[in-house]
Amino acid sequence: MKRFALIGAAGYIAPRHMKAIKETDNELVAIHDIADSVGIIDSYFPNAKYFQEFERFERYVDKMRRGGTPIDYLSICTPNYLHDVHIRFALQNDMIAICEKPLVVSPWNLSILKEMDGLAGGKVFSIVQSRLHPSIEELKKKMVHEHGVCDVTLTYITTRGDWYLYSWKGNEKKSGGLVYNIGIHLFDILSWVFGRAKENVVHVYEPRRAAGYLQLEKANVKWYLSINQGDLPNTDSRMRRSMIVNGEDIDFTTGFEDLHTQSYQNILGGGGYRPSDVEEGIRIAYDIKQSKPSGVRGTVHPLLKQ
């Protein structure tokens, strides 16, 4: 049984990590969040110690290590721009880091993580749960034997309310913006399945939606990413994730619930994705963020024409 600590316990994604630690039969011994709305922990590890201040959390982690009961893993669920700092904190305290996506906002911080991970012999892991989705895994396998360049139309809509733009997620300096928060799934899958980016054209780049054309080694992709309810066919649906590959529609709207646990199983079993494995998706997101949108022209996603 491994001992875990978790940072960012009051946020949206933390319960998936708590569940994954529980379901892999490990123990969460300490949590930290500057917000104290962490009651959810009682459903998983009521005995976990809670620290509202980072400094006190650090002291506890250090004390455990000195006292011969070290914490083995640190699960990181903090805002994106803090990820690399908290990964460094993990390594300095001899913990293996399991970090939410995206690992970093700026590629140069990824370089440092790659270096640190290399020196540590592989102690930095990124959650990229969408790679584990059965539909995506199947597609990945299929593409091994594919030698042509596919035609792909990717639609990724997952609605968020007004609050989104006023939380850290809406702050580009803290989150990287929409193409990081949510888009990173899309760009990570695409580069994992279809290879590196050769051309990256951005048509629209707005706080609540973005779209573009991406030429990868094995695919030409028209992508559309949005958190607007208006982009869905009706007000009942909240989400749509679909990829049309050479005319075949792959729907992966559902089925994400257990992928964190599976991610943990992989990491604990000697697998998992390290910084160099997720680099391309981050680079694509970064390039999009830095681009000057061209407007709706050229090869655009069907939803843009409406």
Next chain:
Amino acid sequence: MKRFALIGAAGYIAPRHMKAIKETDNELVAIHDIADSVGIIDSYFPNAKYFQEFERFERYVDKMRRGGTPIDYLSICTPNYLHDVHIRFALQNDMIAICEKPLVVSPWNLSILKEMDGLAGGKVFSIVQSRLHPSIEELKKKMVHEHGVCDVTLTYITTRGDWYLYSWKGNEKKSGGLVYNIGIHLFDILSWVFGRAKENVVHVYEPRRAAGYLQLEKANVKWYLSINQGDLPNTDSRMRRSMIVNGEDIDFTTGFEDLHTQSYQNILGGGGYRPSDVEEGIRIAYDIKQSKPSGVRGTVHPLLKQ
């Protein structure tokens, strides 16, 4: 349709208010919390505006009022010691206040609320949802015809993990401590059903449990309140709420889910509980907080003898 604002949106209890507003066919137009983990709002009112800073929330509320689209109600889910301030904020902005229990920590702040509520003609309401529990309502009705003094043993155990003491709930200055956070239900029901307190003896007063003997007009009560898992028969159960009245066991462990909606229905329908209606429960909690525990002696709750 009434327009609501809600303050304290990231906390544990806020979703019950969102649900109540939804289920009573009203609209939540603005939420505030200093923590931005408020994504839950998307399940209820994705169009609600979110403000991380109180000052910006105030400006919005004021602007709506001046602009002819005033907000009618303010739902208050903030830490206990802020309740009276936020109720004042509601009244100053012509909103009716619906506030989580306990209305205040210190009785003298309740006096001010009573005065303000009186002057405003009834605009301050307290959520005391346990009064609406069918078992408790039935007991209340029964007691109207009861002329003797009942013998009551009240056991109220609802487990909380380590985090509890390190959140605002564990800070006596902010929450009032266990007898306010959780105990207020117990003392509110007791005084509502059995009348005012005549004697109030505290046997044990600890951060995670308290017990005592309470003599009310119509009942002599041995009470036991705890958040320790060890007080429950096994590790699977998380909660136990029971009252033995003259030998009859009334279990109200379950059935609390919809009581916020019912509370809202009452308030919107012209009923609801105002400051003077909840005064006695708060006074009992306050007296317990100020008491010097006597230790386990005299007429004590059965769990204390173990």
Next chain:
Amino acid sequence: MKRFALIGAAGYIAPRHMKAIKETDNELVAIHDIADSVGIIDSYFPNAKYFQEFERFERYVDKMRRGGTPIDYLSICTPNYLHDVHIRFALQNDMIAICEKPLVVSPWNLSILKEMDGLAGGKVFSIVQSRLHPSIEELKKKMVHEHGVCDVTLTYITTRGDWYLYSWKGNEKKSGGLVYNIGIHLFDILSWVFGRAKENVVHVYEPRRAAGYLQLEKANVKWYLSINQGDLPNTDSRMRRSMIVNGEDIDFTTGFEDLHTQSYQNILGGGGYRPSDVEEGIRIAYDIKQSKPSGVRGTVHPLLKQ
């Protein structure tokens, strides 16, 4: 003797208000700041109550009012974007508001203040201490008899380090940016002395400097505003404030130390500047903020040509 409260006590400008309250023989009874570095108060009013939370400050203010020892004035030294909210707080609690410049960031919030001030019969005052500088006062008097249009070159350099951009002052949403934080002095003086703006051309608008050409009723003004050390002739000097009016150089670099006290004396003596009196300066700053800089062309300030 009047009773004052002060909000924003840990900031840079608060000691001038404390001094002014002291020197006008009044008493500061309560201060608030979310930062607790407020030890400076001991040099002025060691008995003043300190509140780290706004809510507790509000409760104290309210309690004083109900208890018959109301607070008469609220001195407001908070970040710019909070000014209008805190002025509203003052009025709702029957306090007269003395607010740091600029009164607001957005002109529409000024409209509300004007309305509130009017309804309250004059309870909102803005500190615009540079109007009280002897050189400026003299110029103002002289201009009464001036019927032509003056030629003015205004240079306003006051250095700030790297921290400036990373504090709230560097955040345009919170401060309005350089043309508000520091520039407001410049635009306020100009409009007070030379009348309303007829044309407003912006040449340069950067986080650390701005420049433009302003046509007022009685002056054509080339202005240059900067916080860069490099704009000063040597590294020893920290500041330069000068206005060349029809060839005559008016230097007002020094002499600002006691102007807050004088501002207080005026307000307490029945004078002082109300929202409508400071409107034009704010409007000019706002127009500059919204402008699209033209680059260095046309009638530019001499420092721009270098």
Next chain:
Amino acid sequence: MKRFALIGAAGYIAPRHMKAIKETDNELVAIHDIADSVGIIDSYFPNAKYFQEFERFERYVDKMRRGGTPIDYLSICTPNYLHDVHIRFALQNDMIAICEKPLVVSPWNLSILKEMDGLAGGKVFSIVQSRLHPSIEELKKKMVHEHGVCDVTLTYITTRGDWYLYSWKGNEKKSGGLVYNIGIHLFDILSWVFGRAKENVVHVYEPRRAAGYLQLEKANVKWYLSINQGDLPNTDSRMRRSMIVNGEDIDFTTGFEDLHTQSYQNILGGGGYRPSDVEEGIRIAYDIKQSKPSGVRGTVHPLLKQ
């Protein structure tokens, strides 16, 4: 020239460190404080980078180190309970730590610092400027030749207003309370000059004053520590520090202004005080904090009898 970073830049004591860095001809390159009232830096190092978030500060420190321009020293001016954590942060980033007194609140955290300091070969230094006061240095020298046990009456009064108790300094968990914040000077000097404590009796222990009797190897000390204005002879004086040793009055009320610079000179010159050197003073403060005050009885300080 050495490169410094400083943490806790908005607080009361930080300017003394800035001055010391300046006066020892070194450079302050980066500062951190969660409060952004750090404009004072402009008087010393306007080019220093400012970080409002610890995480961004950490990233900068780490980046400098990797980039070949490491930061040599970290000056620590944070609240007491964070000192050991920030010292650890210094060492993990190859910086020498110069920390404000008291080094820690709890002696067991000092043990860890001693161990870390030992392993690092002497990289942890405590500011204990009162040891450098000429009057105290002289006394220390004199005591080398003293073989008897002195009779000492120590009076240490330095007034603080109402804010003190509501800042972190008034929070025993964060500061250790009065005997740490201010008293540490007193106990540090005493143990440095007169040797280890043999008996430690506490007569009074209140938030704003404390007094007791301390038997050291070479002195029997009646001490009195207070922040109450009422303990000074008149309202004009703010401070009184005096030690009567065998009837001779040593006044050290003034003369503290330049001792930080001198402390820095010592440390930079190979001297300075390390964790083991300041242990006894902290232990005495801790014992006092844990004691049960006896009330005014036995050998008490003259001010207690009044």
